[in-house]
Amino acid sequence: MKSAAASNTIVKKIFLCTLVVFVAGCAVNPVTHESQLSLMSPQQEVATGQELYPLYTQMSFGLFQDPVLQDYVQTVGKRLAAVSHRPNMPYEFNVVNGSEMNAYALPGGKISITRGMVTRLQNEAQLAAVLAHEIGHVSAMHHATFYTRQVVAGLLTSIGSSVLQAAGVAGADLISQVGLLAANLTLMKYSRDQERQADELGMEYMVRAQYNPAGYVQTMALLQEEGKREPSLLESFFSSHPLTTERIVASNQRLEKYGPELRTPEALRQGPFAERTVYLRQVAPAYEKADKAKEALSRRDVSRAVQLLRQATAEAPKEALIWVYRAVAEKTAENGSEAVAAAHRAVELYPDMYHARYVAGVVLFHERRHQESLEQLGAANKIIKDQPQVIFMMGRNWEAMGQRDRAARAYYAVLQKVKKGPMAQYCYQRLVSWGYLR
Ligand SMILES: [Zn+2]
Structure with missing residues (x-):
């Protein structure tokens, strides 16, 4: 009975494989040695x-x-x-x-x-x-x-983009973007x-x-x-x-x-x-403080967040991510030059970190250091390509520098990716008032 059922399953699998062989492929499962439906070749x-x-x-x-x-x-x-x-x-x-x-x-x-x-x-x-x-x-x-090809293409284009309803118009929105970028991670179930x-x-x-x-x-x-x-x-x-x-x-x-x-x-x-976990344990209390600071920021307790992050960066001065959070908190507390210094420290410690480059770009923009902001955003754009919030901040810099044409192109590119929320509204209104859109 049992083996009849098993062979029946195998027959079904073979049938299924014959049926789909033109759209996908079949592979021998290395564990069960049975033929199974596979949407990707090993190379893919x-x-x-x-x-x-x-x-x-x-x-x-x-x-x-x-x-x-x-x-x-x-x-x-x-x-x-x-x-x-x-x-x-x-x-x-x-x-x-x-x-x-x-x-x-x-x-x-x-x-x-x-x-x-x-x-x-x-x-x-x-x-x-x-x-x-x-x-x-x-x-x-x-x-x-x-992972069909469609799933992969979807993952590559959607990274971060559903997040951007609350774009970096105000500094207070920074933290939610930094946090949500990770929460958007799509994993297989x-x-x-x-x-x-x-x-x-x-x-x-x-x-x-x-x-x-x-x-x-x-x-x-x-x-x-x-x-x-x-x-x-x-x-x-x-x-x-x-x-x-x-x-x-x-x-x-x-x-x-x-x-x-x-x-x-x-x-x-x-x-x-x-x-091997000595250093990890050494910095763990600083990360606990950073996590508490994120909570404090989300309930708008900005001074508590700044206090916690100043302690955390003193305890674990080599942790770029903690400096990123500190930059966000200092910016939210309107300590512009502290924010820039913290962001620079993060970039220096970990130049290939997207969040460090992006946050540096945002805080420099708010300090009206547009050329430097564009450099940081350009680096963020190399690490993760075409994120609408990065393009948006580039546009804001060009706008502030009087380069309306470049700004308009950036805002137009943002609208291709984000249709709703304050960032999309901002882009749309600029394009209309400049006569690029009716
Ligand atoms: Zn599992």
């Missing part, structure tokens, strides 16, 4: 990952600037990837600077984990569990049925079956790479606990990887299958983890 998968990875990294607030931790996560990830079902994918691992707890895999084996997630982990086996779960999704080709499979593969890869598989259930317990304590921190992670009681029960049962050899404290590798 790799190319898509390469295109999206830098953008997703920027949207997740850039890289956490600690080469020791970056190397460590890369090493742990590659150790697991090497024993996976698709060891030859061009895997890459990084730590992005978001405070929420999240991890995600893009097609082609590009995997990110947030600073917020690493901060809450306690040993290397737990880190391995998070990475191995994501590698499980890559190995079982879960992306191949989600896995099905229950895909989650079950990624759990199974994840624990298997951990064991193959000589980690104590107990790290897997430790991580699940930790996520569940944090999810109850502060649900907003885990929103994105749970929406793409729903955590059910069933998954936790299944993982605990699976753990019992593995023998006692690896279930030792040594194989949790707490020492190496503690060693």
Whole structure:
């Protein structure tokens, strides 16, 4: 009965594949060895990952600037990837600077984990569990049925653009833009079956790479606990990887299958983890202050935000992202020259960070330093191309410099991307009053 049902499923899959072979393709799943519908070839998968990875990294607030931790996560990830079902994918691992707890895999084996997630982990086996779960999704080709060419094109054009209803007309709107750019990150939602499979593969890869598989259930317990304590921190992670009681029960049962050899404290590798996260732990209190400051800004408690961020930048003076928030807070408090100094510090520490360049462009514009503002916005535009808020601020600078034609072209370009809200209204009104539009 069971095998009849199974062969029936295979027949259906073969039929489905014959049917769609002209629009998509079929691939042999490296995990199940069954033929499955695939909307991308492996080459497209790799190319898509390469295109999206830098953008997703920027949207997740850039890289956490600690080469020791970056190397460590890369090493742990590659150790697991090497024993996976698709060891030859061009895997890459990084730590992005978001405070929420999240991890995600893009097609082609590009995997990110947030600073917020690493901060809450306690040993290397737990880190391995998070990475191995994501590698499980890559190995079982879960992306191949989600990332159609239309989805990818949509992701590339929509990055940031739904955010811009409250454009940078007033300084107070800056923070919501900086925050929302990340919230706009679109991630794939896995099905229950895909989650079950990624759990199974994840624990298997951990064991193959000589980690104590107990790290897997430790991580699940930790996520569940944090999810109850502060649900907003885990929103994105749970929406793409729903955590059910069933998954936790299944993982605990699976753990019992593995023998006692690896279930030792040594194989949790707490020492190496503690060693490589020294800097992370050192700056963690400053990031907590920065997160509190963001909350204070959202309730318009500007002086509290400034106070917290001045403390935070003193405690962690090398963290570009904290300087970006400080620039926003100082600008909101109308401390223009403090804002410019903070933004410059951020750019100096991390020149390739979109948020640093954009915020520097905005605060310099408000100080009427138009040429310098245009330089910063130009740099932001190289990091993430054609963001309407960047083009808008360029237009504002040209307008202020009396270059009406260039300004008009910029406003017109903004209106191609954003149709509603104060920024669109501003552009439309200028174009009408200058006679470019009727
Ligand atoms: Zn998952």
